[in-house]
Amino acid sequence: MTASPTRSHTKALVGIVLLILLGSVCLQAGRWQLGRAGQREALSAAMQAGRVAPRMILDAQHPQGPDWHPAAATGHWLNQFTVLLDNRNLQGEPGFWVATPLALTATPHTALLVLRGWVPRPLPPATLPDLRTADGSVTVDGTMLSHVPRIFDLGSITGHYDTALPSSWPAADGHLPRVQNLALSDLQRATGLTFLPVVLEQSPTHDAGLVQDWPGPSLNATQNYNYAGQWFSFATIALLAAAFMTWRIWHPRSSPASPKAPPTT
Known part of the structure; x- marks a missing residue:
């Protein structure tokens, strides 16, 4: 038994909505990674300026x-x-x-x-x-x-x-x-x-045997740019899939013609 056209369209529409939502989430994740990259670049610039400041x-x-x-x-x-x-x-x-x-x-x-x-x-x-x-x-x-x-x-x-x-x-x-x-x-x-x-x-000095080796913040903005590229790739795939499914709904393939029954003798 085959599913009715209405039921098939409903499933397709649900899939399209989910793909669009997934694409939106991936876009937001990519934008967040770009923001983090910008913050790290600004922090790196501030640290460089501090090193040469009086x-x-x-x-x-x-x-x-x-x-x-x-x-x-x-x-x-x-x-x-x-x-x-x-x-x-x-x-x-x-x-x-x-x-x-x-x-x-x-x-x-x-x-x-x-x-x-x-x-x-x-x-x-x-x-x-x-x-x-x-x-x-x-x-x-x-x-x-x-x-x-x-x-x-x-x-x-x-x-x-x-x-x-x-x-x-x-x-x-x-x-x-x-x-x-x-x-x-x-x-x-x-x-x-x-x-x-x-x-x-x-700064490094002789103080009760303490070690003045301070860990700085992570400044690897390249990593964030790479992550952003991955998220945008995922978003592109999801949105293209949603577009293809939409096209399939509006342009259904025509059913092949049924073969004619052989003449009876």
């Missing part, structure tokens, strides 16, 4: 500047407010970033958060090395960022971030607080300090 001196009168620009600040370390940023790997080895506020010389109640470097995660029974810095005035050089680089956590989905900062400093157990991500506003509330609206990734 160094800024950060203080209360000059509290911020563009990302990736070199900067320096003078003050003394506030070791009691050091925070460990967890799950920061270096060349596949698990470890922590060490973040310590630097109280500015001219305005001691104003601080700059400095990402001092990376330390490997110790395996029990080993413990972390002494991460305290020497007392006295220091000048710290580094690269400015508008915030502490984030890594994925469930809070980015739920909107509820786990800061895990102690209610009082130093922590009662004497251990340094560990967090996955750190916002300046959270650290400001926990410490009572006023922070400059930037952070500083410290």
Whole structure:
């Protein structure tokens, strides 16, 4: 038994609609990849400009500047407010970033958060090395960022971030607080300090054996262009298939003539 023409047309129309929807989704995915490529190219240009820019001196009168620009600040370390940023790997080895506020010389109640470097995660029974810095005035050089680089956590989905900062400093157990991500506003509330609206990734230096090898963002725009080309290819295939099916509906093939029955004798 063959399907009726109406039923066949309905199935074809459903297929056409689905193909058009698939093509639209693929087009949007391709446009998103082009947008990501543009963002990465702009980021690469900003980083290149920062490398050749003059160094800024950060203080209360000059509290911020563009990302990736070199900067320096003078003050003394506030070791009691050091925070460990967890799950920061270096060349596949698990470890922590060490973040310590630097109280500015001219305005001691104003601080700059400095990402001092990376330390490997110790395996029990080993413990972390002494991460305290020497007392006295220091000048710290580094690269400015508008915030502490984030890594994925469930809070980015739920909107509820786990800061895990102690209610009082130093922590009662004497251990340094560990967090996955750190916002300046959270650290400001926990410490009572006023922070400059930037952070500083410290340049390579001798600091408690820490490693200042900061992973930069991915700048491979070519990869995004390749993905965009693939998505646009998928969209083209889907839309051409929809066009062909539409043509078949409006231009059905004529049925072949039935053979005549042989004459009876």
